[in-house]
Amino acid sequence: MLFNCPQGAFDLIRLPLRPNELLQPFDAADEYLLTHLAEQGLPKAGSRVLIVNDSFGALAVALSDYRPDAVSDSFLSHRATEINLEKNGKTRDSTRLLHSLEPLQGSYDLVLIKIPKTLGLLEHQLISLHGHLQPDAQVILAGMVKMLPGSVWQLAERLLGPTTTALARKKAKLIFAKPIPRDDPPPNPYPVRYRLENTGFRIVNHANVFSRDSLDIGTRFFLRHLPEGLGRSEIVDLGCGNGVVGLIAARRNPEAVLHFIDESYMAVASAKENFEAAFGTERKATFQAGDGLKAFASESADLILCNPPFHQQYLQGDQIAVGMFRDAKRVLRRDGELWVIGNRHLNYHAVLDRLFGGCSGVAANPKFVIHKTRKRR
Template identity: 45%
Template structure:
């Protein structure tokens, strides 16, 4: 499952991160293969890039397959995902590529000043693609080779229109194994006339959310591109806020998978002397949570903002309360692996008597895993779609 065949017969040993031998999901898909085959068959646009200098940019590489395969060209990888960065580092090491062959940049870092080849792995979020293309546009010139890749179900008319609006004329390849390539020709006039980047965006928190949500009424919520439910409060978080526990002063509260940070902010407003930590694997999410918190927190309220894989980096037994609205998609694959990893990390970080509160879709059955892991799980509240669960760490 780990062998990724390259054009010409060579191959790579690729894994997702964190490495789990039981994980049957591959660290690449047919669109990664299609893109590399195109580069190998075409009049090679990479021939002049062996010196590096950040002229080859790989945008949105999900698990480092493209970056590892092209490491000899010293690419710059830009991603919003901490896990993608860690997977890339892991895959470079597994395949004998030096770590310094690649520059790993986040979606919030300053992009390179010049890009000669731009390879785009189309993200699930059109907003994230818009933000990243607009941030890179000043570095693109008339001679830049721009090639995108994605599965057919990921590439829509709106995707192509976005490339055309920001960079220039765009066309697609024929589909191959349900994958498609995007070819975009930079047009200096289009590049010069591009609109300003609309991200981050902000909205006023609604005034009709009871419970802890009432503390947020009218406050400004900041959302960087790609953050879940960036335009409005999502219904799962709304339900969670109606039943959110009030932490004790001085307690350490973690908003795990924080998104734009409204859960942690509500906890802080209800207990201003509590210590908050916001954690997410998305660089944009953590930036959103920090801006939301700084704009709305009570004077003197304390918080840390951490880009990481779950709560694994927090000291064992250092946390009193974990609030978690876990994702259940990994790109196009539905999986509960991320949620289960979050639950295990939360238990490790909680002190004896500390609590994990989780909101999730009712059909996901999180109570089974929580009861097995913690030895207990209580349903706090439920409606036809969502359930809120509470698990307490024992001694």
């Protein structure tokens, strides 16, 4: 899809790839931010530029001549950025990709932040900037007006310094922060920890993990019904979040090998810390950030457990879940099972029926349904 901005015209894709994609890999906040930079003659030659939460690489591609660093918690964002750089004749090393838990290096003159859905992630990122800003650094936050709670301004002022805003354009907003050097930067409250109910496990959650302060009600229901007695099986916690589902599956199936996969780097880090705290490093398990099960070999898993997300940032829908279910069908061994929990209104049973030729209910309550389906011979 063509992205026109003052820096040029760029052919961009978004991930996950879907046929006949109608959704844009950029938004009006990207356009507004790049237009503002062009109007102000920014970045200046020789500036060190940091881009934070670039959705699919629109900012990185447009500003690649400045060799920016780009921080994201999303594997899909990084992969899309790599693809889009290549599609537009840019070398991959024109942008240095950093995941959300990697330390920043050096100091920046210009920081561009797309405001994420999870304000805890934004808080972590703003705190991480301390010690990495030049004295006259400019920090610009961008987002769509309808997605910006008032706490964004409060957070930026508390952690950076005074803010001003520009008039909205195409329902997008820019926030300008003037960083104030501090000898006592605020402590980072992340990761947070809580004790998992009915267990002795102490759960670690990094800033971008869903329901990071306590066990969410859907997962609580899922945990009560996980299978046991599976012997030496290969179990995948797909879209693992903090890894609690895989953790309890591992406890119920002590001979099983667990695999944790999520597109969030913070989620995978949380899952790894939680699993190793519970079982040490001797228990066999793998942890990876990725695009669903794309990196898994066909017919390599006996059981896949999935509590799929029904949103990608602010976009809601079942497209991510459907992709996960398709991946699961390929990766399951014959007679392997996929177990899925979802809100009743999501009607996952219809998709599973179509893909697998049938599914059955494991358990249900007024809000959630657990389905299981088998890969038939």
